[in-house]
Amino acid sequence: MSLEVGNILEGKVSGITKFGAFVTLPDGETGMVHISEIAPTFVNEINDFVKIGDTVKVKVLSLGEGKKISLSMKQAVENPEKQERSGKPSYNKQNKRRPYTPAPVVTSPGDFEWQSSRKEAPQSFEDMMSRFKQTSEDKMSDLKRTGESRGYSRRGGSGGRK
Numbered sequence: 001m002s003l004e005v006g007n008i009l010e011g012k013v014s015g016i017t018k019f020g021a022f023v024t025l026p027d028g029e030t031g032m033v034h035i036s037e038i039a040p041t042f043v044n045e046i047n048d049f050v051k052i053g054d055t056v057k058v059k060v061l062s063l064g065e066g067k068k069i070s071l072s073m074k075q076a077v078e079n080p081e082k083q084e085r086s087g088k089p090s091y092n093k094q095n096k097r098r099p100y101t102p103a104p105v106v107t108s109p110g111d112f113e114w115q116s117s118r119k120e121a122p123q124s125f126e127d128m129m130s131r132f133k134q135t136s137e138d139k140m141s142d143l144k145r146t147g148e149s150r151g152y153s154r155r156g157g158s159g160g161r162k
Contacts, residue, residue: 007060008076013050021050031069040074
């Protein structure tokens with residue numbers, strides 16, 4: 001059988017590098033599956049998807065000069081959504097590992113309460129101002145105490161030391 005672009009064949013993984021996997025085809029020629037063509041999801045580590053000796057389906061993408069054969073595993077299989085609907089497994093039967101699938105998008109922060117759950121009765125403007133003044137005075141006194149304990153004074157200089 002002669003190789004043609006678009007053919008879908010089965011081959012054996014004969015080598016793995018950081019950038020792809022080498023597959024030996026039935027006619028004895030070797031082609032390469034680039035890391036971006038391993039799976040329909042992001043592939044960080046090729047060994048998570050294939051191992052040397054695995055039999056994989058590949059599609060011939062291009063035939064280059066010097067017997068360079070570009071292959072794709074992700075284009076050789078049906079659309080993953082069709083696989084799920086058809087009940088066919090979406091993973092390699094020999095190594096029984098599913099490819100990485102991203103987690104669902106989180107739309108809410110969970111049980112975290114952004115505002116206090118206790119509902120206070122509506123306050124008058126005077127009550128709110130009084131509470132604001134008290135809080136401000138408490139914070140200012142904390143700042144003064146912290147500054148005095150570190151030896152700083154409001155006038156600058158040597159911090160009150162002579």
